[in-house]
Amino acid sequence: MSLETSNITSEPPSTTINVNNEIFIDLNDTELTLGLPGESRKLEAKRKFPDVFVLKLGRNDQHDMTECSVVTKSSPSKEQIVGWPPVKCYRKNTTINDCKYVKVAVDGAPYLRKLDLQLYTCYQQLLCAFEHLFSSCFTIRNILNETKLMDPANGTVYVTTYEDKDGDWMLVGDVPWKMFVESCKRIRLMKNSETIDGSDLLKKF
Amino acid sequence: MTHTFPEEVLEHVFSFLNTQHDRNTVSLVCKSWYEMERWCRKRVFIGNCYAVNPRVLIQRFPEVKSIELKGKPHFADFNLVPEGWGGYVYDWIVEMVRVYPMLEEIKLKRMVVSDECLEMIGKGFKYFRVLSLVSCDGFSTDGLAAIAANCRNLRVLDLRECEVEDLSGYWMSHFPDSFTSLECLNMACLNSEVSFSALERLVARSPNLKILRLNRAVPLEKLSTLLQLAPQLVEFGTGAYSADVSTDVYSSLVAAFSGCKDLKDLSGFWDVVPAYLPAFYSVCSRLTCLNLSYATIKCPDLTKIVSQCHNLQRLLVLDYIEDTGLNSVALTCKDLRELRVFPSDPFVADPNVLLTEEGLVSVSKGCPKLQSVLYFCRQMSNSALISIAQNRPNLTCFRLCILEPRAPDYLTFEPLDVGFGSIVENCKDLKRLSMSGLLTDRVFEYIGTHAKKLDMLSIAFAGDSDLGLHYVLSGCESLRKLEIRDCPFGDKALLANASKLETMRSLWMSSCNVSFGACKLLGQKMPDLNVEVIDERENLYSISESDPVEKLYIYRTVAGERSDMPNFVRTMGKDDMYNLS
Numbered sequence: 132m133s134l135e136t137s138n139i140t141s142e143p144p145s146t147t148i149n150v151n152n153e154i155f156i157d158l159n160d161t162e163l164t165l166g167l168p169g170e171s172r173k174l175e176a177k178r179k180f181p182d183v184f185v186l187k188l189g190r191n192d193q194h195d196m197t198e199c200s201v202v203t204k205s206s207p208s209k210e211q212i213v214g215w216p217p218v219k220c221y222r223k224n225t226t227i228n229d230c231k232y233v234k235v236a237v238d239g240a241p242y243l244r245k246l247d248l249q250l251y252t253c254y255q256q257l258l259c260a261f262e263h264l265f266s267s268c269f270t271i272r273n274i275l276n277e278t279k280l281m282d283p284a285n286g287t288v289y290v291t292t293y294e295d296k297d298g299d300w301m302l303v304g305d306v307p308w309k310m311f312v313e314s315c316k317r318i319r320l321m322k323n324s325e326t327i328d329g330s331d332l333l334k335k336f
Numbered sequence: 337m338t339h340t341f342p343e344e345v346l347e348h349v350f351s352f353l354n355t356q357h358d359r360n361t362v363s364l365v366c367k368s369w370y371e372m373e374r375w376c377r378k379r380v381f382i383g384n385c386y387a388v389n390p391r392v393l394i395q396r397f398p399e400v401k402s403i404e405l406k407g408k409p410h411f412a413d414f415n416l417v418p419e420g421w422g423g424y425v426y427d428w429i430v431e432m433v434r435v436y437p438m439l440e441e442i443k444l445k446r447m448v449v450s451d452e453c454l455e456m457i458g459k460g461f462k463y464f465r466v467l468s469l470v471s472c473d474g475f476s477t478d479g480l481a482a483i484a485a486n487c488r489n490l491r492v493l494d495l496r497e498c499e500v501e502d503l504s505g506y507w508m509s510h511f512p513d514s515f516t517s518l519e520c521l522n523m524a525c526l527n528s529e530v531s532f533s534a535l536e537r538l539v540a541r542s543p544n545l546k547i548l549r550l551n552r553a554v555p556l557e558k559l560s561t562l563l564q565l566a567p568q569l570v571e572f573g574t575g576a577y578s579a580d581v582s583t584d585v586y587s588s589l590v591a592a593f594s595g596c597k598d599l600k601d602l603s604g605f606w607d608v609v610p611a612y613l614p615a616f617y618s619v620c621s622r623l624t625c626l627n628l629s630y631a632t633i634k635c636p637d638l639t640k641i642v643s644q645c646h647n648l649q650r651l652l653v654l655d656y657i658e659d660t661g662l663n664s665v666a667l668t669c670k671d672l673r674e675l676r677v678f679p680s681d682p683f684v685a686d687p688n689v690l691l692t693e694e695g696l697v698s699v700s701k702g703c704p705k706l707q708s709v710l711y712f713c714r715q716m717s718n719s720a721l722i723s724i725a726q727n728r729p730n731l732t733c734f735r736l737c738i739l740e741p742r743a744p745d746y747l748t749f750e751p752l753d754v755g756f757g758s759i760v761e762n763c764k765d766l767k768r769l770s771m772s773g774l775l776t777d778r779v780f781e782y783i784g785t786h787a788k789k790l791d792m793l794s795i796a797f798a799g800d801s802d803l804g805l806h807y808v809l810s811g812c813e814s815l816r817k818l819e820i821r822d823c824p825f826g827d828k829a830l831l832a833n834a835s836k837l838e839t840m841r842s843l844w845m846s847s848c849n850v851s852f853g854a855c856k857l858l859g860q861k862m863p864d865l866n867v868e869v870i871d872e873r874e875n876l877y878s879i880s881e882s883d884p885v886e887k888l889y890i891y892r893t894v895a896g897e898r899s900d901m902p903n904f905v906r907t908m909g910k911d912d913m914y915n916l917s
Contacts, residue, residue, distance in 0.1 A: 213414075214411065217770075220414075
């Protein structure tokens with residue numbers, strides 16, 4: 132499964148830079164969301180989305196077709212000063228975060244997987260993680276300014292849902308990342324049979 | 337005058353002098369005492385490896401059995417000293433293997449130790465007993481294998497906070513079956529898994545093993561096996577403290593811990609599963625030292641633990657302990673001497689825990705023996721600092737880090753000058769001070785006036801002008817180590833107090849306002865100082881006189897300019913006669 136250039140975005144946003152077959156897309160322009168297609172969503176200030184999302188194209192690498200290298204700011208609030216606060220390097224390296232492993236089920240996949248949500252700082256990284264775990268099922272696509280999980284073989288789009296503390300099934304992406312991590316008990320990627328054709332998407336909603 | 341004590345008597349008298357300080361003092365009495373003392377000194381401590389060189393050491397002390405060396409400046413711990421700066425122990429080892437074949441102990445701090453060095457140690461010293469490496473780097477587990485394989489009489493292998501290239505855990509299997517003398521093994525900083533059966537057999541055949549600190553890779557399920565083989569342990573560090581909850585594992589652990597009647601010191605506790613915490617409750621009342629600074633457990637669990645530690649003298653913990661946990665410490669740990677509270681999330685501005693200045697004030701009030709504090713927090717006030725100072729005039733070490741640089745008193749928005757001033761005024765025996773928060777030149781005036789016993793001072797993002805530095809250099813009579821970053825201190829104070837620098841071990845200044853020209857002048861005028869300019873941005877031979885240097889490290893030395901400098905370090909004023917540009 133290799134990404135073909137034509138499937139990414141037909142009209143790259145003005146902030147797209149094409150360098151060595153890598154397309155840099157400024158996510159703020161594409162208004163990355165995980166919502167249902169056709170809905171307009173506002174980026175909430177509390178979300179921490181990476182500034183740049185890199186899709187490596189046309190690589191020979193069979194194993195990692197869509198290598199997600201997400202560039203994120205290391206600190207959510209400000210730039211880090213070298214050597215401040217004065218915490219020894221080995222203390223910084225030990226993972227202080229609790230593990231938060233949740234089950235991830237994908238419709239049609241023969242078995243479930245587990246993910247440590249504490250390893251990620253934003254929804255985009257989570258999408259990448261899904262892509263890695265279930266690479267045979269789907270891949271990340273940019274369709275009509277929305278990033279979606281899609282099986283290119285048959286056009287199936289997956290919708291990410293999760294079960295929260297109250298036992299309700301919610302759409303992933305509504306609440307700030309930290310709130311999501313705290314309330315998420317398990318994740319399910321549901322098949323939403325749609326074609327890539329934009330008109331179909333619009334018809335539904 | 338020839339009628340003096342016979343040498344043997346003097347030597348016997350000197351053998352009661354154990355501290356470096358006392359031995360240095362007697363050696364100044366007269367020439368014969370100097371000679372006498374140098375022939376019988378067995379332990380040598382060198383606080384700055386570049387203050388002397390191996391030749392000087394060997395010439396003066398021919399019978400050394402134990403050597404302790406320190407290399408890089410303290411701020412290397414926080415990535416402020418570039419890689420390759422120096423601190424190599426290689427030349428020392430080469431010389432010592434040649435001259436001190438009976439050497440028994442090597443203790444190094446912040447030095448670069450290669451595998452080749454470790455191999456030389458293993459093969460060069462037949463009676464080698466103690467290897468202690470603190471905050472060292474440059475070696476791999478292959479080097480450890482060489483130590484294990486060759487040191488037949490090893491007692492202590494103590495690796496603390498080292499950066500080790502972890503090639504495999506196989507190094508431990510190199511200890512021969514005939515090796516039974518181990519007393520201390522600290523491998524907590526290693527990442528890779530050692531063969532558990534090798535570890536088990538090693539512990540089983542080491543009846544004198546008193547200190548065992550495992551690394552994270554040793555699973556919890558295996559702990560009881562080890563503890564049962566070594567019930568004589570006095571200090572123990574667990575590995576990862578997590579496992580699937582199982583009554584079998586739990587009850588073995590309980591039994592194993594209660595079997596260790598001499599256990600006084602616990603550490604480790606990575607990845608804690610709270611359900612397993614009660615397993616070591618039986619040891620709590622005997623503990624004098626508890627290091628939970630890697631334990632990601634929250635306040636209620638922490639409080640439950642500390643409230644059982646009536647005999648605790650040293651506590652290291654994350655700020656998950658919160659103010660309520662520290663209140664518990666204040667109520668329970670009446671013998672507490674040292675408290676260290678580390679930040680769980682140092683790079684986030686907003687508080688993630690309910691830890692404030694209150695916790696520290698509470699401990700200062702409740703723990704009458706508290707002498708040493710290292711505290712990271714997000715807010716502080718002058719009134720809190722004054723309370724602490726008045727509660728605890730017996731403080732000898734006070735290191736406060738308010739996470740936000742230049743943070744003022746959160747109640748009054750004033751600088752924290754008065755608060756820290758109160759600390760130095762009340763705590764007359766204060767030897768070490770680290771400051772943070774919003775500070776003007778005034779705090780330095782207080783320090784210069786009152787901190788007469790101060791030995792080490794760390795300053796960051798503080799002060800208004802050269803006056804601040806001048807107060808410190810001219811007032812602090814006992815000052816030996818001064819480290820400064822991001823302060824507006826420049827040439828005037830430094831040059832005006834040049835002779836003070838010869839009475840100190842070292843001065844570090846980074847991101848300040850000291851000009852290249854001033855460094856040159858200082859280096860020229862003071863032949864017994866090495867004035868090292870460290871600058872990775874520029875070619876050191878093309879910086880103009882008025883440009884501020886990036887980093888500056890000044891230290892006294894009898895060894896002259898060192899020969900192992902990288903291209904981003906230059907010793908000023910020494911090479912100028914030969915500098916043609």
